[in-house]
Amino acid sequence: MRAEPAAVPDQALAQALLLRGDEQAFRELYTRHTPRLYQLVLRILAGAQHDAEDVVQETWIRATEALGGFRWEAAFGTWLTGIGINVARGLLRKQGRWQPLDDASEPWRPPPRDGERIDLERAIALLPAGYRSVLVLHDVEGYTHDEIGERLGIAPGTSKSQLSHARRALRRLLEPVKEESHEHA
Amino acid sequence: MSTHDDGMDREMTPELRSRLAALPRERDPGRLLEERTVRALRQRGLVETPVAGGRVRRLRIAWLGGAMAAGIALFASGIAVGQWMGTRATAQVVQAVQAQNDRQAALLVQQTGSAYVDALGQLAAMSDSGQAAPAEGREVATRIMRAAADELIRIAPDDPIAGAVLAGFQRADSARATGTGQKQRVVWF
Numbered sequence: 001m002r003a004e005p006a007a008v009p010d011q012a013l014a015q016a017l018l019l020r021g022d023e024q025a026f027r028e029l030y031t032r033h034t035p036r037l038y039q040l041v042l043r044i045l046a047g048a049q050h051d052a053e054d055v056v057q058e059t060w061i062r063a064t065e066a067l068g069g070f071r072w073e074a075a076f077g078t079w080l081t082g083i084g085i086n087v088a089r090g091l092l093r094k095q096g097r098w099q100p101l102d103d104a105s106e107p108w109r110p111p112p113r114d115g116e117r118i119d120l121e122r123a124i125a126l127l128p129a130g131y132r133s134v135l136v137l138h139d140v141e142g143y144t145h146d147e148i149g150e151r152l153g154i155a156p157g158t159s160k161s162q163l164s165h166a167r168r169a170l171r172r173l174l175e176p177v178k179e180e181s182h183e184h185a
Numbered sequence: 186m187s188t189h190d191d192g193m194d195r196e197m198t199p200e201l202r203s204r205l206a207a208l209p210r211e212r213d214p215g216r217l218l219e220e221r222t223v224r225a226l227r228q229r230g231l232v233e234t235p236v237a238g239g240r241v242r243r244l245r246i247a248w249l250g251g252a253m254a255a256g257i258a259l260f261a262s263g264i265a266v267g268q269w270m271g272t273r274a275t276a277q278v279v280q281a282v283q284a285q286n287d288r289q290a291a292l293l294v295q296q297t298g299s300a301y302v303d304a305l306g307q308l309a310a311m312s313d314s315g316q317a318a319p320a321e322g323r324e325v326a327t328r329i330m331r332a333a334a335d336e337l338i339r340i341a342p343d344d345p346i347a348g349a350v351l352a353g354f355q356r357a358d359s360a361r362a363t364g365t366g367q368k369q370r371v372v373w374f
Contacts, residue, residue, distance in 0.1 A: 017232065021230070021231060021232045021233035023223060023227075023232045023233060023234070027219065030219055035211035035213050035214070036210055036211050038211075038212050038213075038214040038218075039209060039211050042212060053214060056214060056218060056222070060222050061231070065229075065231065120208065140206075140208055140210075164196060167196030168196045170201070171198070174201070
C-alpha cells in the first residue's frame with residue numbers, strides 16, 4: 001500500500017501565494033477552504049446562490065490582499081471564515097436586510113403559514129438575517145457567543161438573547177400549522 | 186469555536202438539535218466560481234499567470250494538438266531519414282563496387298604487365314646467353330607495347346610517356362615507308 005504524500009501546510013501555500021503570486025498555491029487553498037466557506041455564507045444569505053458566490057469571491061480577494069498581515073495565531077480557515085462573515089454581513093446591510101441586533105428590539109414572530117410544511121433549511125432561510133446568522137454560527141458551526149460577538153460586532157449577551165429568539169422562531173416555523181393556529185388563537 | 190456552551194436549551198428539542206447537527210457543513214460551488222475568482226485575482230495582480238508547463242489544465246488542448254503535430258512530424262522525418270539512409274546505402278554500394286572494379290582493373294593490369302615484362306625478360310635472357318632473340322617474339326612484344334600505349338593515351342591523352350612511345354612508333358612507320366628503315370636502327374627496348 002502506498003502512503004499518501006503529506007499535504008502542504010496552509011501556511012506554506014499562503015507564503016507561495018504572498019511572495020510569488022503562485023496560482024497553484026492559491027488554487028490549493030481555494031479547494032481546501034471554499035466548500036465550507038460557501039456553505040456558511042449560503043446559509044447566512046438565506047440560500048441566495050449568486051450572492052453567496054459574490055461573497056466567496058470577494059472574501060478570497062480580501063483575504064489575499066490581507067495575507068501579509070495574517071499572524072497565523074488562528075487557523076487559516078477560521079480567519080477566512082471571519083472575513084466571509086463580514087463580507088456577507090456587509091452585503092445584507094447594503095441590501096437593507098440586516099437589522100441592528102440589540103436586546104431591546106421586539107422578538108420576531110414568523111407570519112402564519114397556509115398549511116405548508118417546510119424543511120429545516122427553508123425554515124432557517126425564513127429567519128431574519130440577524131437571528132439566522134447567530135443560529136447558524138452557534139448551532140450549526142459551533143461558534144461560542146464570544147466568537148459570534150467578535151465576528152458580528154455585538155456583545156456576547158446579545159448573541160445569547162438573539163439565539164434564544166432565533167431558536168423559538170425556528171421551532172414555530174417547523175411546528176405543524178395546526179399547532180401554530182392554536183397558539184395564535 | 187467550541188461545542189454548545191449556553192444554558193438556554195429550553196428552545197431546543199433533542200430532535201431539532203440533532204437535525205441542526207446533521208446539516209451539511211460543506212458545499213461545492215462549482216468550477217466556474219474558482220475560475221472567476223482566479224481571474225479577479227489576476228486582474229488585481231494578486232496571482233501571477235503561470236509560465237508554460239505550469240498549468241496543465243489550461244494548456245491541455247494546445248498540448249494535445251502539439252503532441253499530434255509532433256507525432257506526425259516525427260513519423261514523416263522517420264520516413265525521410267529511412268529513404269535517405271536507403272539512398273545513401275545504395276550510393277555506398279555503387280561506390281564500393283566501382284572502387285572494387287578499379288582495384289580489380291589495376292590489379293589485372295599489374296598482373297598482366299608483370300607477365301609481359303617477365304616474358305620480355307626471358308626473351309632478353311635468351312639474347313644475353315648468345316642465342317638469337319626470336320624475331321617473332323620481338324615483333325609481338327613491340328605490337329603489344331604499341332597497343333598498350335594506344336590504350337594508355339585513351340585513358341590519359343596528355344600522358345607524356347605514352348605520347349613519346351606512340352611518336353616513336355609513328356617515326357618508325359614513316360621511316361619504313363620512305364625506305365630509310367634499313368639505315369636507321371631504332372632500339373625500342
